[in-house]
Amino acid sequence: MSDAFAAQYDPAAIEATLYAAWRDAGLFHARADGAVDPYVVMMPPPNVTSVLHVGHGLNNTVQDVLVRFERMRGRTALWLPGTDHAGIATQNVVERALAKAGHTRFDLGREAFVEKVWEHVKATGGSILGQLAAIGASCDWDRTYFTLDPGLSTAVREVFVRLHEKGLIYRGHYIINWCPRCLTALSNEEAEKEEVRGHIWHLRYPLADGSGHVTVATTRPETMLGDTAVAVHPKDKRYRKLIGRKLRLPLVDREVVIVADDAIDPAFGTGAVKVTPAHDPTDFEIGKRHGLMSIDVMTPEARMAATVPEAFQGLDRFEARKLVVRRFEELGLLEKVEDHAHAVGHCYRCHTIVEPRLSEQWFVKMAPLAKPALQAYRDGRLRFIPEHRGEEYAQWMENIRDWCISRQLWWGHRIPVWYCDGCGKTHVSRTDLVTCQCGAPLRQDEDVLDTWFSSWLVPFSSLGWPEQTKDLAAFYPGTVLVTAPEILFFWVARMVMAGCEFMGDIPFSTVYLHGTVRDTQHRKMSKSLGNGIDPLGVVQQYGADALRYTLVAGMSVGTDVILDPNNIEGTFAAGRNFANKLWNAGRFILTNLEGPTRPLAGGPSALRDDELTLADRWIIARCDATVREATEAYERFRLNDAAAAVYRFLWSDLADWYIELIKPRLYGEAPGGDVARAVALKTFDVALRLLHPIMPFVTEALWQRIPGKPDGAWLPSAGWPRPDGRAASPEALRKFGLVQELVGAVRTIRAEYDVQPGKAVRVAVQHPGAEAAAAFRDEAATIRRLAKVSELIWGESGESVGGYAVLGDGTGVFVPLGDAIDVARECGRLGAEIARLQQLVASQEKKLSNEQFVSRAPADVVGKEREKLATWRDQVTTLQEKRGRLGC
RNA sequence: GGGCGAAUAGCUCAGCGGUUCAGAGCGCCUGCCUUACACGCAGGAUGUCGGGGGUUCGAAUCCCUCUUCGCCCACCA
Numbered sequence: 001m002s003d004a005f006a007a008q009y010d011p012a013a014i015e016a017t018l019y020a021a022w023r024d025a026g027l028f029h030a031r032a033d034g035a036v037d038p039y040v041v042m043m044p045p046p047n048v049t050s051v052l053h054v055g056h057g058l059n060n061t062v063q064d065v066l067v068r069f070e071r072m073r074g075r076t077a078l079w080l081p082g083t084d085h086a087g088i089a090t091q092n093v094v095e096r097a098l099a100k101a102g103h104t105r106f107d108l109g110r111e112a113f114v115e116k117v118w119e120h121v122k123a124t125g126g127s128i129l130g131q132l133a134a135i136g137a138s139c140d141w142d143r144t145y146f147t148l149d150p151g152l153s154t155a156v157r158e159v160f161v162r163l164h165e166k167g168l169i170y171r172g173h174y175i176i177n178w179c180p181r182c183l184t185a186l187s188n189e190e191a192e193k194e195e196v197r198g199h200i201w202h203l204r205y206p207l208a209d210g211s212g213h214v215t216v217a218t219t220r221p222e223t224m225l226g227d228t229a230v231a232v233h234p235k236d237k238r239y240r241k242l243i244g245r246k247l248r249l250p251l252v253d254r255e256v257v258i259v260a261d262d263a264i265d266p267a268f269g270t271g272a273v274k275v276t277p278a279h280d281p282t283d284f285e286i287g288k289r290h291g292l293m294s295i296d297v298m299t300p301e302a303r304m305a306a307t308v309p310e311a312f313q314g315l316d317r318f319e320a321r322k323l324v325v326r327r328f329e330e331l332g333l334l335e336k337v338e339d340h341a342h343a344v345g346h347c348y349r350c351h352t353i354v355e356p357r358l359s360e361q362w363f364v365k366m367a368p369l370a371k372p373a374l375q376a377y378r379d380g381r382l383r384f385i386p387e388h389r390g391e392e393y394a395q396w397m398e399n400i401r402d403w404c405i406s407r408q409l410w411w412g413h414r415i416p417v418w419y420c421d422g423c424g425k426t427h428v429s430r431t432d433l434v435t436c437q438c439g440a441p442l443r444q445d446e447d448v449l450d451t452w453f454s455s456w457l458v459p460f461s462s463l464g465w466p467e468q469t470k471d472l473a474a475f476y477p478g479t480v481l482v483t484a485p486e487i488l489f490f491w492v493a494r495m496v497m498a499g500c501e502f503m504g505d506i507p508f509s510t511v512y513l514h515g516t517v518r519d520t521q522h523r524k525m526s527k528s529l530g531n532g533i534d535p536l537g538v539v540q541q542y543g544a545d546a547l548r549y550t551l552v553a554g555m556s557v558g559t560d561v562i563l564d565p566n567n568i569e570g571t572f573a574a575g576r577n578f579a580n581k582l583w584n585a586g587r588f589i590l591t592n593l594e595g596p597t598r599p600l601a602g603g604p605s606a607l608r609d610d611e612l613t614l615a616d617r618w619i620i621a622r623c624d625a626t627v628r629e630a631t632e633a634y635e636r637f638r639l640n641d642a643a644a645a646v647y648r649f650l651w652s653d654l655a656d657w658y659i660e661l662i663k664p665r666l667y668g669e670a671p672g673g674d675v676a677r678a679v680a681l682k683t684f685d686v687a688l689r690l691l692h693p694i695m696p697f698v699t700e701a702l703w704q705r706i707p708g709k710p711d712g713a714w715l716p717s718a719g720w721p722r723p724d725g726r727a728a729s730p731e732a733l734r735k736f737g738l739v740q741e742l743v744g745a746v747r748t749i750r751a752e753y754d755v756q757p758g759k760a761v762r763v764a765v766q767h768p769g770a771e772a773a774a775a776f777r778d779e780a781a782t783i784r785r786l787a788k789v790s791e792l793i794w795g796e797s798g799e800s801v802g803g804y805a806v807l808g809d810g811t812g813v814f815v816p817l818g819d820a821i822d823v824a825r826e827c828g829r830l831g832a833e834i835a836r837l838q839q840l841v842a843s844q845e846k847k848l849s850n851e852q853f854v855s856r857a858p859a860d861v862v863g864k865e866r867e868k869l870a871t872w873r874d875q876v877t878t879l880q881e882k883r884g885r886l887g888c
Numbered sequence: 889g890g891g892c893g894a895a896u897a898g899c900u901c902a903g904c905g906g907u908u909c910a911g912a913g914c915g916c917c918u919g920c921c922u923u924a925c926a927c928g929c930a931g932g933a934u935g936u937c938g939g940g941g942g943u944u945c946g947a948a949u950c951c952c953u954c955u956u957c958g959c960c961c962a963c964c965a
Contacts, residue, residue: 007924007925217965218965263963265964268964268965273965275965276965280963281963282965283963343962388892388893391891391960392891392892392961396960485959489960520899522957553900554901558894562899564900570914573927574914577925578927580925581924581927581928583925584925585925587924587925589924591924592924640902644902647912647913655925656929659924747931748931750931751918751931751932754919757919757922788922808908850945852945853945856945856946
């Protein structure tokens with residue numbers, strides 16, 4: 001450590017050094033041998049090429065706080081980091097780079113392209129992990145994984161083969177979500193439904209015999225080029241007679257039949273539905289039931305294919321839509337157009353509208369996997385925070401649909417399936433195959449697996465599965481999964497299913513879903529909106545602790561974190577200021593240790609009561625209460641409460657009061673300096689530990705300077721403070737509370753009467769309660785010092801002009817101010833105060849004269865209310881006496 | 889179309905086992921460079937706790953309803 005103890009905390013000067021020291025000391029490494037009550041957190045692996053954004057910042061700060069907390073409590077804490085190869089996203093990045101040079105991946109060919117992606121990943125990939133270090137993330141870097149690592153790839157194949165053997169993986173022709181931009185199939189989850197305001201067109205299809213027409217309603221007129229039927233409900237009287245009749249499809253001049261199908265809702269649209277089996281899932285099912293033809297009318301890029309009339313060929317689907325509508329209009333077959341809002345799927349990577357498309361893909365049968373995963377939730381073995389998220393999980397599990405896992409990409413785990421063109425056999429294999437048993441060469445399936453097909457395995461694949469490793473034995477199942485709600489279904493739910501299927505147990509028992517970081521208009525932060533906050537910029541300018549504190553203090557269970565990208569200073573200053581406050585409090589305590597002090601091996605309570613002042617006992621009690629509050633808050637994931645508790649203790653109690661009032665003792669102007677030093681140091685030490693999970697750097701920087709700290713000891717492994725029964729003292733809290741009230745009252749009077757800051761005043765304390773009297777005697781020096789009081793008078797001061805106040809326990813406070821004050825103003829003030837109290841008295845009397853209340857409310861409640869009334873009455877009497885003496 | 893959250897000081901939010909609960913931080917106003925800190929100290933103002941109705945001796949706190957935001961799910965073309 002540098003010896004500089006500057007008046008201003010400089011995070012940039014110490015963060016990197018401290019982080020390296022922790023890492024080099026092996027503090028973040030969890031040993032599988034002799035692991036103690038393991039606490040395991042799987043980091044949601046960021047995309048390998050991504051750059052840290054504030055969402056990552058929030059997610060990883062939360063994980064780090066939890067992990068540091070549990071590690072300090074002595075548990076073997078494993079926070080396992082990794083990166084995701086992110087199939088579509090990463091391939092897109094490299095393809096865009098190629099496009100700039102005027103090339104496509106097809107120009108390069110598969111092998112060269114994949115090589116290129118690897119180059120890109122090796123050159124730039126994983127830098128996000130270094131960025132996590134910059135915010136203080138205490139992950140076990142020795143175990144960092146990449147989803148394309150050999151070990152994880154083995155796990156992927158193992159899982160594919162096992163599921164296939166169980167009949168849970170199959171290949172088939174179905175309507176899937178197709179992204180015409182990424183040129184790949186997507187899962188249902190990857191096609192994000194978004195409300196789109198469009199139109200619904202009513203198109204007339206003439207009957208083949210010219211005897212009339214049927215009107216169909218559609219939101220996608222261009223698909224009519226691929227219609228092979230019109231369907232109506234079998235019981236729909238309007239159309240019953242037409243079932244089986246033929247229609248002549250305009251534009252394509254094809255005859256299509258009218259079929260009856262239960263899937264049709266007679267109440268919607270016209271009750272007659274055009275059927276396009278190749279471009280709509282419902283139509284596909286109808287087509288299967290009625291043996292209809294499927295005509296694919298689009299190319300992979302969603303242009304009109306060679307299967308449509310020449311006039312439409314090559315047109316983009318939306319151009320084709322316009323043209324179809326125009327043609328219908330020209331033919332007099334466009335009945336009407338209505339506005340219509342409906343949910344349309346968008347590619348989650350490039351936001352292009354997905355096209356439902358018939359194609360051959362690989363699927364995982366999900367229902368059997370969902371069963372135990374749902375059961376775990378129903379049993380209470382898997383819990384969600386906030387709780388209501390569990391219902392979303394359950395709903396999804398209950399309505400689960402099969403998972404399309406094949407992607408028409410090149411970057412990813414290639415599907416471990418080989419086809420023989422000789423004998424036609426299909427081989428599913430753990431190892432690469434070259435030749436078929438029949439002697440013919442094999443060719444591997446061209447597709448790769450969905451990126452999530454590797455990430456759903458990480459709770460065990462990252463620990464060495466399918467090998468039975470020590471890590472796996474020690475750290476599976478894990479403990480908590482921390483993430484944003486967005487990937488609940490993509491990742492969390494699937495991990496639970498994989499854990500149940502392959503490990504026989506859920507991978508974690510708690511899912512903590514924190515909010516999303518949004519701007520003040522509640523918009524998600526994103527590059528395209530330009531409303532993002534660069535966490536690394538914040539770290540540079542304000543320090544990692546300020547970033548972390550702001551994120552943690554701003555979050556509460558179940559709500560989003562709102563930050564203002566247009567007011568970075570206002571957003572992060574509080575965190576920076578707090579770090580600086582801490583730094584200066586520490587600077588004061590640590591530089592005032594010269595002179596005798598007490599070794600406090602057993603904690604503050606090791607001091608004998610008779611050598612502690614009221615203030616000492618108070619701060620010790622407050623410290624102890626803070627230990628309880630903070631610990632419970634961390635345990636309950638109420639990180640903002642933990643932050644607030646320690647903030648209050650450090651700033652309001654320790655800095656504002658205790659440090660101020662022990663100054664005379666430290667300077668040798670009052671006895672007990674050794675005890676004050678010991679108490680200040682010890683309570684400060686405790687506070688540093690309590691705050692370390694949230695603000696690791698500044699706490700460590702200060703803790704390293706604590707004298708007597710064992711050589712080579714670091715805060716992350718320094719242990720967690722325990723609540724101490726002997727330290728708790730309600731009596732000290734009450735009594736010192738009265739001292740604070742008294743000081744506050746005098747300060748208020750001083751301010752109200754513009755008494756010069758340097759000028760001392762006298763204070764008369766009148767009919768104090770027993771505790772107040774004792775407290776004021778004990779802390780007379782404190783009162784004199786903090787309220788600038790020259791003399792504490794017991795009873796009457798003999799003067800009549802001055803400021804009055806009444807403390808909560810009824811003690812009167814009179815500050816004689818001689819001619820220096822405005823009598824009329826003080827009379828008014830007293831009058832207002834009396835009126836306020838009288839109102840309270842009146843409503844209290846009413847309450848207590850209410851027979852219903854007195855008889856029905858619990859006795860202790862009634863007793864308390866009576867006490868309140870008595871106190872207020874006393875206060876009124878006191879104030880009226882004062883008013884009388886002022887001659888109001 | 890289903891399901892679910894949230895509405896409390898100018899801002900972000902606590903408080904929701906009913907009876908000192910109307911609070912915190914930031915912001916704002918006033919006075920202070922008091923030998924740890926002006927990224928500071930002291931003092932202060934601000935809210936019919938979204939509207940309406942109900943239960944109760946008593947409701948931000950429980951129930952109903954309305955309004956406004958937000959989230960999740962959904963093959964009504």
